[in-house]
Amino acid sequence: MVETRSPANPLFLRDEELRQGIELMFYAYRDFTFEIDQLLKHYQLGRAHHRALYFIGRHPGQTVGHLLSILKVTKQSISRVLKDLLEQGYVEQKSGPRDRRERRLWLTEKGQALERELTDRQSQRFARAYRETGAEAVEGFRKVMLGLLDPVERAEVDKRVRGSGR
Amino acid sequence: MVETRSPANPLFLRDEELRQGIELMFYAYRDFTFEIDQLLKHYQLGRAHHRALYFIGRHPGQTVGHLLSILKVTKQSISRVLKDLLEQGYVEQKSGPRDRRERRLWLTEKGQALERELTDRQSQRFARAYRETGAEAVEGFRKVMLGLLDPVERAEVDKRVRGSGR
DNA sequence: CTAGATAGGTCAGCAATACTGACCATGTCA
């Protein structure tokens, strides 16, 4: 696996640097999701259920449409997942106060407990990473991650991510 | 969506900070993969094909087993993908020089061209993010991403990521 | 040389996730 390169070529280094980013994205996401997928299997739920659970917990009372705009999947996909979560008592819905077509979503006690359990695992992973790297690195991480988003999404996500804190 | 919090409670802030990480991971990965998935559809290939293509290009001459250890999927899964890539002339294989049971993998010219096209898109995304945030942020990003990995994986990935550069 | 381990393939069956397309019910609002 000997690769020729010119150490003096800044273009090569740049390319190398970018590939490192791509790979870190792959590896980090791989490990980040693997652990939780195992846990979900135990509850007979999938990753899609977790995503719905997480974002319903994060934005209580949001509509199905809002959830769709976050997850960026089709309503058919989310519909199946929500049906499971409703049936199993993790989520409850109420029609919107102004527009009664809307279904607004909340976690039940049971849903909150599960969400908490799942999120804790992932939080612990971040806590470890943050502890090991320090505040400055975390700020860099945050900036780069936001920079990776589609520009159209960025402001919205930035708001959403900081939203219920600070 | 009014959430009660005590601004003086460091535990809350910590929890909030960790949740931001989790969400950034979701949003960044979502946008990072969406664009390329569209392109892949055009070639009748899936994300799994891209991953194989990418890592074969990255580690030319590696064995199927090594690829498996990177992707962390079963041989049945990778086998199907490799079959497609071989049939369509993106990848070629030779038996190992010492151990002839091994199938060592390389990209063909055609495979290199496709890999380059796909990777370029993702590189451009990273290039933009890096440009907007600066070298310090990039270093922080790198550290945190490595910190998110399973500890057992970290040294190996760090080596692999830096591997063919620096 | 033989036995067991290893690298890898293959077949069958299954599940989760996501998609498109079509169609319907219910509300809102101009």
Next chain:
DNA sequence: TGACATGGTCAGTATTGCTGACCTATCTAG
């Protein structure tokens, strides 16, 4: 009233992944 929006549902399909079972070729140690 009619156009539009929110949301659900049904049907069909593709991709990716899994488990389990079994096969071949090859290597290596005794």
